[in-house]
Amino acid sequence: MNYLITGGAGFLGAALSNRLNRQGHHVRVLDDLSTGDPSALDPDIHFTRGDINDRPKLWTLLQDIDCVYHLAARVSVPESILFPRDYTHVNVGGTATLMEAIRDAGTKRIVLASSGAIYGDQKEALLSENLLPHPRSPYAVSKLSAEWLVRTIGELAGVETICLRVFNAYGPGQRIPAAHPPVIPNFIRQSMQNGTLIYHGDGNQTRDYVYVDDVVNALVSAGTVQEIDAPVINIGSGTETSVRELAKLVIDITGGDPEEVFNPRAGSGVSCMRADISLAKEKLDYVPLVPLDMGLRLTMEKDPQFKNGS
Numbered sequence: 001m002n003y004l005i006t007g008g009a010g011f012l013g014a015a016l017s018n019r020l021n022r023q024g025h026h027v028r029v030l031d032d033l034s035t036g037d038p039s040a041l042d043p044d045i046h047f048t049r050g051d052i053n054d055r056p057k058l059w060t061l062l063q064d065i066d067c068v069y070h071l072a073a074r075v076s077v078p079e080s081i082l083f084p085r086d087y088t089h090v091n092v093g094g095t096a097t098l099m100e101a102i103r104d105a106g107t108k109r110i111v112l113a114s115s116g117a118i119y120g121d122q123k124e125a126l127l128s129e130n131l132l133p134h135p136r137s138p139y140a141v142s143k144l145s146a147e148w149l150v151r152t153i154g155e156l157a158g159v160e161t162i163c164l165r166v167f168n169a170y171g172p173g174q175r176i177p178a179a180h181p182p183v184i185p186n187f188i189r190q191s192m193q194n195g196t197l198i199y200h201g202d203g204n205q206t207r208d209y210v211y212v213d214d215v216v217n218a219l220v221s222a223g224t225v226q227e228i229d230a231p232v233i234n235i236g237s238g239t240e241t242s243v244r245e246l247a248k249l250v251i252d253i254t255g256g257d258p259e260e261v262f263n264p265r266a267g268s269g270v271s272c273m274r275a276d277i278s279l280a281k282e283k284l285d286y287v288p289l290v291p292l293d294m295g296l297r298l299t300m301e302k303d304p305q306f307k308n309g310s
């Protein structure tokens with residue numbers, strides 16, 4: 001099959017691109033490299049640097065493509081609170097631009113990487129797809145808007161669509177930006193360097209952490225599954241872990257002795273997140289294979305960022 005992967009030089013995108021390439025498929029990647037790194041891609045992958053709002057470039061890249069994976073996005077919740085206009089431009093405007101190009105090119109299928117963040121804070125502990133979304137950040141709003149653009153334009157144009165609501169993905173290759181680093185690689189690095197683990201809020205908030213290979217399994221399945229009769233599907237581990245429990249695991253695995261600090265004013269305002277993954281099991285044969293302790297060990301072993309305790 002021929003695939004176009006937007007945001008394919010990013011953390012999840014590169015893992016997906018390499019997997020499909022190694023399975024013998026033809027993979028094209030479009031990425032503006034705002035956070036992505038093309039050196040993470042296998043050399044035989046066709047890489048184009050460009051913006052998701054560049055319609056002529058999209059049109060060219062879409063020729064002969066069977067399925068598009070749309071992962072290009074700005075991805076930081078705190079940054080989106082500072083720059084909602086940029087997030088809307090890339091995540092919503094870019095999705096509309098892509099859907100126009102897909103419609104006109106006659107592409108058969110699009111798989112969107114949406115986010116568990118669209119649920120926000122809910123009364124139910126287990127988050128299932130039929131809950132009313134309650135986004136708590138411009139990032140979450142942008143992902144929910146992207147879902148509806150994909151679904152609506154897809155339905156009008158006869159394009160097959162699947163939106164995967166990915167929960168907190170982690171694994172080798174995840175960047176650690178200085179501002180707003182993701183919790184898992186940041187905790188690993190801080191613990192290895194005997195630095196500081198900062199808990200946002202009281203540290204009792206839970207998240208559903210899902211290993212990158214499990215997310216890629218779900219994406220691959222969504223690109224190939226015959227029957228598409230569920231427009232949105234959760235992808236997580238199906239378990240929840242508090243930030244304190246996560247820190248304890250990381251400290252045990254790294255053997256570090258970091259200082260632990262609480263920042264009660266920080267946090268996303270979302271207390272508990274656990275994905276109901278029954279629909280993914282039913283529709284995509286999805287079974288998460290990597291428990292958190294194993295995933296943390298694999299991340300430390302495989303990610304060059306953590307070699308030599310750095």
Ligand code: NAD
Nearest residue numbers: 007010011012032033034035036051052072073113166169
């Ligand atoms: P990432 O930042 O590593 O990947 C995003 C990629 O998009 C980067 O390579 C970046 O350079 C590219 N990009 C950004 N703006 C672009 C633009 N205007 N034009 C073209 N390319 C652009 O992040 P990731 O964690 O790999 O996330 C990939 C996708 O999965 C995103 O859509 C994100 O919303 C979604 N997602 C990720 C997670 C997670 O925990 N990592 C959870 C839920 C959803």
